Amino acid sequence: MTGTTTRTPLTRDRIIDAAVVLADSGGVEELSMRKLGAELGVEAMSLYNHVEKKDDILDGMIDYVFRAIPLPAADSDWRLSIRETALAALDQFVEHPWMVNLLMQRGIYGPSSLRFMDRILGLFRAAGFSEEDAHHAWQMLASHTMGYAFQQMSGGEDKDGWESNSPDLSAFPNVAALTPYLANCEFETEFAFGLEIIIAGLAARLRD
Amino acid sequence: MTGTTTRTPLTRDRIIDAAVVLADSGGVEELSMRKLGAELGVEAMSLYNHVEKKDDILDGMIDYVFRAIPLPAADSDWRLSIRETALAALDQFVEHPWMVNLLMQRGIYGPSSLRFMDRILGLFRAAGFSEEDAHHAWQMLASHTMGYAFQQMSGGEDKDGWESNSPDLSAFPNVAALTPYLANCEFETEFAFGLEIIIAGLAARLRD
DNA sequence: ACTGTAAGCATACGGCGTAAGCCCGTCAAA
DNA sequence: TTTGACGGGCTTACGCCGTATGCTTACAGT
Numbered sequence: 001m002t003g004t005t006t007r008t009p010l011t012r013d014r015i016i017d018a019a020v021v022l023a024d025s026g027g028v029e030e031l032s033m034r035k036l037g038a039e040l041g042v043e044a045m046s047l048y049n050h051v052e053k054k055d056d057i058l059d060g061m062i063d064y065v066f067r068a069i070p071l072p073a074a075d076s077d078w079r080l081s082i083r084e085t086a087l088a089a090l091d092q093f094v095e096h097p098w099m100v101n102l103l104m105q106r107g108i109y110g111p112s113s114l115r116f117m118d119r120i121l122g123l124f125r126a127a128g129f130s131e132e133d134a135h136h137a138w139q140m141l142a143s144h145t146m147g148y149a150f151q152q153m154s155g156g157e158d159k160d161g162w163e164s165n166s167p168d169l170s171a172f173p174n175v176a177a178l179t180p181y182l183a184n185c186e187f188e189t190e191f192a193f194g195l196e197i198i199i200a201g202l203a204a205r206l207r208d
Numbered sequence: 209m210t211g212t213t214t215r216t217p218l219t220r221d222r223i224i225d226a227a228v229v230l231a232d233s234g235g236v237e238e239l240s241m242r243k244l245g246a247e248l249g250v251e252a253m254s255l256y257n258h259v260e261k262k263d264d265i266l267d268g269m270i271d272y273v274f275r276a277i278p279l280p281a282a283d284s285d286w287r288l289s290i291r292e293t294a295l296a297a298l299d300q301f302v303e304h305p306w307m308v309n310l311l312m313q314r315g316i317y318g319p320s321s322l323r324f325m326d327r328i329l330g331l332f333r334a335a336g337f338s339e340e341d342a343h344h345a346w347q348m349l350a351s352h353t354m355g356y357a358f359q360q361m362s363g364g365e366d367k368d369g370w371e372s373n374s375p376d377l378s379a380f381p382n383v384a385a386l387t388p389y390l391a392n393c394e395f396e397t398e399f400a401f402g403l404e405i406i407i408a409g410l411a412a413r414l415r416d
Numbered sequence: 417a418c419t420g421t422a423a424g425c426a427t428a429c430g431g432c433g434t435a436a437g438c439c440c441g442t443c444a445a446a
Numbered sequence: 447t448t449t450g451a452c453g454g455g456c457t458t459a460c461g462c463c464g465t466a467t468g469c470t471t472a473c474a475g476t
Contacts, residue, residue, distance in 0.1 A: 009423085010424085032462080032463065033463080034462090034464095042423095042424070043425050043426080044464085044465085045427095045465075045466095046423070046424045048465075048466095049423055049424070053464080053465080054464065054465090100312065101312055104312065104358050105309060107362050114380045114383055115379075115380065117380070118379075118380035118382045118383045119382075121383060121385075121386060122381075125385075131386055132389055134382075134386060135390065135398075136398060138386075139355065139356065139398065139402065140352070140402045140405070142355060143354070143359075144352070144355070146351070146355060147347065147348075147350060147351020147354060148351060150312050150351075151347060151350075151351075169322070171319075171323075172326035173326070173330075174325075174330045175322055175325055177333075178343050178346075181339060181340055181343040190343075190347065194348045197348070197406060197409030197410070198405060200409060201404075201405030201406070201409055202405070205405075217454090218454080240431080240432065240433085241432080241433065241434080242432080242433090250455070251455065251457080252434085253455075253456070254454070254455045254456070256434075257454055257455070258454095261433080261434080262433065262434090418475105418476085419474100419476090420473105420475090421472105421474090422471105422472095422473095422474105423470100423471085423472085423473100424469105424471080424472100425468105425469080425470075426467105426468090427466105427467085427468090428466085428467085429466085430463105430464100430465100431464090432464105433460105433461100434460090434461100435460080436459085437458085437459105438455105438458095439456075439457095440454095440455090441452105441455105442453090443450105443452095444450095444451090444452105445448105445450090445451105446447100446448080446449080
């Protein structure tokens with residue numbers, strides 16, 4: 001026992017956890033070094049003892065989210081594992097609305113992120129996909145998941161862009177007709193719709 | 209003839225054109241009101257006589273890109289039109305690497321953007337899709353296109369993340385094995401691969 | 417008790433978006 | 447021709463931002 005100091009020591013992990021909390025409530029644009037420091041009871045510059053630059057924190061946040069996605073089971077049918085994992089990923093992406101954008105800006109290079117990707121690719125290869133097709137499959141899945149997460153998040157509780165801030169849609173009848181679907185659809189059902197198309201298409205590819 | 213003044217008058221369009229050029233060379237993070245003003249031979253604050261805020265410029269840039277995508281032909285098979293248009297959109301997204309991120313942050317509410325979306329939705333509905341399925345189809349297409357554009361752009365000419373700045377991939381054999389595909393693949397072929405799966409899946413849906 | 421070291425703090429710099437007010441060229445009305 | 451309003455561009459200033467630099471402080475090992 002070294003005796004509890006009055007100050008809980010700062011660590012990279014504590015910083016990233018706080019950054020996630022701060023970004024979850026208020027968006028990434030609210031995440032500044034000063035505010036993050038304040039949240040931790042510390043000056044902004046103290047963070048730099050544990051973190052190289054702000055980008056380092058952002059990368060850590062991405063990895064934090066990937067770590068929270070359950071890895072796919074390796075011992076069941078690949079279709080099942082992929083479905084489950086895609087839905088779990090979507091959940092996380094929606095829970096942390098800053099994730100998709102951040103991921104797009106910074107890429108997927110953290111350890112947990114790579115582990116996740118590696119497992120998915122392994123799943124495809126074990127199922128019999130060629131390396132190239134495994135890559136195709138990963139890419140399709142990633143695009144679909146991120147795309148849907150993005151769409152699910154545009155707009156908040158009720159005031160999303162398609163009901164309040166939209167311009168006059170009188171010139172765009174098809175958009176106008178589909179506004180209810182754009183605004184109030186059951187996202188998980190929607191996501192599953194496309195997911196099944198992708199999985200079926202990939203499975204067909206597997207059968208030569 | 210009113211006589212040519214020595215100063216070409218500023219307009220919203222001229223500002224947005226310059227913003228696109230500036231962002232194309234150097235990325236969005238290089239796009240500041242001051243630099244944009246300098247590019248136009250004007251002080252930053254002068255831009256505010258023609259533009260409400262910087263976000264206004266960003267929205268204009270999104271619309272600029274959508275305006276550059278040829279609208280789908282309405283008189284040929286929907287599969288053909290969709291294929292062509294998706295490829296044309298991908299081209300534009302890749303030509304303006306800031307587009308996908310910007311679009312994700314700001315949404316698709318500009319006039320040209322809505323017109324584009326309206327045409328696609330109209331195409332699906334004319335082909336016999338229900339409103340709900342037309343929306344599904346749009347969403348899948350958008351996700352796929354943006355996802356591939358994003359992946360095509362991560363990293364520049366030769367030094368992309370998968371060859372230079374990557375961490376040790378020794379712990380991630382599947383990622384390591386697919387690195388060549390991630391780095392040097394033929395993007396248009398890849399994109400078409402997934403596009404065909406999506407179109408086929410949608411066509412199957414159409415046949416009840 | 418002394419001292420090396422690392423963690424945290426204070427200050428400062430250059431850049432950002434933009435609010436507020438000035439200045440001056442242009443042009444319509446007198 | 448004079449004048450006076452107006453609008454576009456300019457200047458200044460404010461409060462943010464990320465972060466380089468150097469100081470202070472408190473604990474660990476002797």
